[in-house]
Amino acid sequence: MGERKATVAAEVGLHARPAATFVQTAMKAPMDIRVAKVTGGEPVNGKSILQIMALDVRQGETIVITAEGEGAEEVLDQLASIASTP
Amino acid sequence: MNLRGVGVSPGIGHGPAYLLTARVPEPPEGATHAGDADQEKERAVMALAQVAGELEARGDRAGGEAREILKAQALMAEDPGLVVKIRSLIDRGTAAPRAVHEAFTKYRDVLEGVGGYLGERAADLDDLRDRVIAQLTGQELPGLPPPGDTPYVLVAHDLAPADTALLSGHAVAAFVTEEGGPTSHTAIMARALGVPAVVACAGATTLRPGVEVLVDGTSGEVRARPTESDVARAESVDTARQAAIDRVTGPGRTKDGHPVPLLANVGGPADLEAARSCGAEGVGLYRTEFLFLGRAEPPGAEEQERAYRAALEAFPGGPVIVRTLDAGADKPLAFLPPGSAEPNPALGERGLRLLRAHPEVLETQLDALATAGAGSGGRLRVMAPMVTTAEEARWFAAACRAADLPEAGVMIEVPAAALRARDLVAEVDFVSAGTNDLAQYAFAADRELGALSELHDPWQPALLDLLAGLLAAAAQAGKPGGVCGEAAADPGLACVLAGLGAASLSMGPAALPAVRAALAYHTLEQCRAAAESARAATTAAGARAAARAHLTELEALGL
Missing domain, CATH: 3.20.20.60 (Phosphoenolpyruvate-binding domains)
Incomplete structure (x- = not known):
């Protein structure tokens, strides 16, 4: 299973536009995408904007993104890059 | 009648009140469908897709910040977690409109519980929910009046991005809402349009439709039936105030x-x-x-x-x-x-x-x-x-x-x-x-x-x-x-x-x-x-x- 850590750089955290961009990219991937805070807690569905918003990731917090299957590494790179874009 | 709220977008605006208050009634608890769960699920998914599509189209017409806000709303309407919840409710016999209501309520409560910025997004979900239910039940949603010669004061419980996306600063003299805070959409959109706005204004929706309203987006004062001299004074006060503040x-x-x-x-x-x-x-x-x-x-x-x-x-x-x-x-x-x-x-x-x-x-x-x-x-x-x-x-x-x-x-x-x-x-x-x-x-x-x-x-x-x-x-x-x-x-x-x-x-x-x-x-x-x-x-x-x-x-x- 592939895994990436990313520190959220956007001032609004992983909400609003950054969340939408993240989810839109995740939705294009064929496999399941899970997202959790590095501090713990249940991972949520990376394709659900409502679950991502409710995760309430603030600027400076680190998330762990996981995916498995063909092309997973590439998708994870893209998602980590979106999350760490200011 | 004088009301007071929190000024979130500065300036003076006045015009007839236009009340955007009607909500879609809550589908009755315990409502069930006729028995064909697959057909009911299909209906629900279609309604969600329809609303998502409309929001995206509206965002594309509006452009700018509104486009991004509405795109995010469209994603919410087709959220996989939400769809799963709606489907499982329908499988248990719940009618589509009620299933939509319950699934949205679950998420809006989570957001409201977090409070702050996310709490204010709860209003966005309410708006989405109403749009989907209206689509399912064939109800007309209240809309904005066609732009006329006289700019109006838009009064509402709260405004959703879909309400404000296609507004132009010329059509609206001011916004007044009962709910909302400095980071609510009303505040953000009003500042982007350069239109005065007052939020958290208790009693705003008791204003009579069409009554002339004077809004001070700095002090948060909202006055019904102002005289001509009230308006003139408010405008000169605002000019003086901005000058004093700038000095x-x-x-x-x-x-x-x-x-x-x-x-x-x-x-x-x-x-x-x-x-x-x-x-x-x-x-x-x-x-x-x-x-x-x-x-x-x-x-x-x-x-x-x-x-x-x-x-x-x-x-x-x-x-x-x-x-x-x-x-x-x-x-x-x-x-x-x-x-x-x-x-x-x-x-x-x-x-x-x-x-x-x-x-x-x-x-x-x-x-x-x-x-x-x-x-x-x-x-x-x-x-x-x-x-x-x-x-x-x-x-x-x-x-x-x-x-x-x-x-x-x-x-x-x-x-x-x-x-x-x-x-x-x-x-x-x-x-x-x-x-x-x-x-x-x-x-x-x-x-x-x-x-x-x-x-x-x-x-x-x-x-x-x-x-x-x-x-x-x-x-x-x-x-x-x-x-x-x-x-x-x-x-x-x-x-x-x-x-x-x-x-x-x-x-x-x-x-x-x-x-x-x-x-x-x-x-x-x-x-x-x-x-x-x-x-x-x-x-x-x-x-x-x-x-x-x-x-x-x-x-x-x-x-």
Whole structure:
């Protein structure tokens, strides 16, 4: 299973536009995408904007993104890059 | 009829009221479908797709910021978690409209529980829900009037992005909503359009459709049936006010140079930038609830340190006054249950009372504060909410000292604490008056009840007496006594508070420029005379008029 850590750089955290961009990219991937805070807690569905918003990731917090299957590494790179874009 | 809310987009606007209030009725509980679950699911999914498509199309037509907001809303409408929930409800027999209602409610409650920015997104979900239900039940949704010659004042409970996306600044004279805060969509869109807006305006939807309304997006005043001269005066006042505000910069001080540091009330790291851009000299009230709300477990030390350090780094020179967790009452937390059921939570185990019952939560918070403060070189002060007696103040100060925090204080928001402020001040390094709760408790009037708003008028002489007494007690002890709360945000009242000896004033960032201007045009002597006259009055209106008679420049400044 592939895994990436990313520190959220956007001032609004992983909400609003950054969340939408993240989810839109995740939705294009064929496999399941899970997202959790590095501090713990249940991972949520990376394709659900409502679950991502409710995760309430603030600027400076680190998330762990996981995916498995063909092309997973590439998708994870893209998602980590979106999350760490200011 | 005169109403008052919170001005979030400056300027004066007037026109006939257009009320956008109709909501889609809630589909009845227990409603079931005819039996073909697959067909019902298909119907629900189609309605979601239809609404998502409309929102995207609207966003594309509007462009800019609205496009991104509506794109995010479209994603919410087709959220996989939501769809799964709707499908499973329909599988159990629930009719599609009811299933949509219940699935949306689940998510909106989560967002509301988190509060702050996310809490304000709950209104977006309500709007989406109504659109989908309307689609399913064949109802017409209320829409905006076609743009006419006369710009209208748009009045609503709350406005959703879909309502405002296609508005042009020419069609609308002002926005007034009953709900919402400074970061609600109404506020964001209004500022983007350059249209005055007032939010959190109780009673706004009782305005009669079509009645002429005058809106002051700075002071938050909303007046029905203004005369022509009211409108002319409001417009010239606004021009004068903007000019006065633009002329005055720098730290807060009176005309004769008496310093009154102007600080910001901040609800989380996202507010720090607004505070800086409004010229705040520090943070007078850093509410830490945002770290704790909507969680099953309290946040760890590291996460807390980061949030506190952000504030200290934003204001390296000024004080940063952090209030420890203020839970209980309207902000219950799963991991801090009160000892027993509370029939009257406002008078229950809240604030410091609750933290004394859960000392480990306070200890973690104080340790995180001490670590953040030690590493920063900033001026960190820590205060406890809802402190009633000197013994409680002593307990809190001891807890702060044990954590190596240099400056410990208490909020004075209980009348008993205000009356015996001398005893509390002796135990701590500073005090800060929280005028909103102090008024609620002194006048036995629930803060949330619009019907009692007269009793929450911060000009009430009894409130001024309590503030005078506690500020004098702090001054006598040679310790800073500040004021945070709505009272400090009124330019005239801010002068009165300076006259009563307030060592600093803390308020929502948007109010800072007007208060800075009011102070800069009056001497400390004038402020003291205004305070004395206000306290000699017997009504709130009388106190305001008496004070303003001494604050001779306010009128000309439009403040």
